[in-house]
């Protein structure tokens with residue numbers, strides 16, 4: 001089974017958008033305040049994603065080795081530095097978020113089986129780089145507040161309390177895809193992108209009653225899925241005029257529920273999140289304590305330790321034109337509760353769940369086990385389990401891709417990489 005693990009790291013650094021061949025006035029005109037002397041700083045947050053098969057220890061890679069490589073190759077080099085000066089790459093191409101992600105990929109690619117480098121400049125702006133030449137994704141996030149009701153022309157019990165008028169703070173993430181300019185390091189003018197999202201999506205939807213104020217929702221049920229589709233249609237052509245492609249609209253109704261409308265609707269996903277609290281110990285009982293400590297570090301301590309595990313479950317499917325839903329939300333939540341949360345919550349995984357008497361409960365193995373538990377009940381709902389993502393801590397998470405084609409595409413990407421010695 002193919003799995004992706006994500007490791008978080010952070011560094012603080014300054015940068016300045018400044019091209020030496022331009023005059024001061026031209027730099028200010030091109031980059032605005034970002035051209036100001038001496039530059040500005042950020043607490044960058046980095047997520048390195050690595051793909052592969054689970055090894056005999058139930059891990060894709062030893063996370064402490066991964067941590068050391070990221071520290072040595074990236075963090076020690078960039079932390080508390082002036083990015084424009086520290087790596088020569090940034091004299092050639094400016095240290096924008098997307099270009100920093102690209103160069104970090106280049107630094108790590110010979111050491112780790114990378115599948116993605118994600119870099120947050122701050123919580124409203126981040127880039128994803130997947131090793132595809134100069135191509136990168138850039139995401140901005142924003143929010144709006146609106147009222148709605150799920151006014152059903154079909155069985156009202158499907159929507160429960162949501163048939164009453166109520167409202168949400170919707171959190172919106174807009175991802176564009178494009179090519180990094182070899183000189184400015186940008187795939188798009190971020191301020192222009194922010195203006196488009198503000199003018200075309202946030203302004204018309206903020207502080208309104210969707211069913212009454214937006215003619216589109218007079219007939220169409222304003223579910224999170226349908227609102228993400230609507231926003232995609234509002235933004236698609238103005239974003240194209242900026243020279244990039246709208247890749248994905250992700251809309252959160254709350255922290256626990258969101259929809260993705262990607263690639264102009266050819267891929268639509270619905271996700272929910274929940275959590276359980278459990279203890280575990282990483283140790284193979286056939287090995288000595290010394291050997292287990294060597295493999296699993298502190299996680300092998302004899303009496304165990306515990307986490308709040310955050311679990312995200314994503315299903316893939318079409319938006320049903322009648323219900324406006326990709327999947328029956330109530331039924332999906334019930335399945336996750338019955339099959340996963342109830343089983344794991346407030347347990348000592350190694351002792352209370354028979355499967356983990358012999359299998360080491362790494363987050364990879366737990367996520368894999370949960371994906372196997374959920375797959376067929378979700379299929380019986382008429383939907384398809386796409387991904388299970390499990391956070392063991394803010395620093396570590398793993399993802400299991402469950403559909404045949406997605407599992408194979410990770411496999412192909414991983415097989416192309418030469419796994420260098422750590």
Ligand SMILES: [Zn+2]
Pocket residue numbers: 148162166167168253
């Ligand atoms: Zn609602």
Ligand SMILES: [Zn+2]
Pocket residue numbers: 280299305306307392
């Ligand atoms: Zn642990």
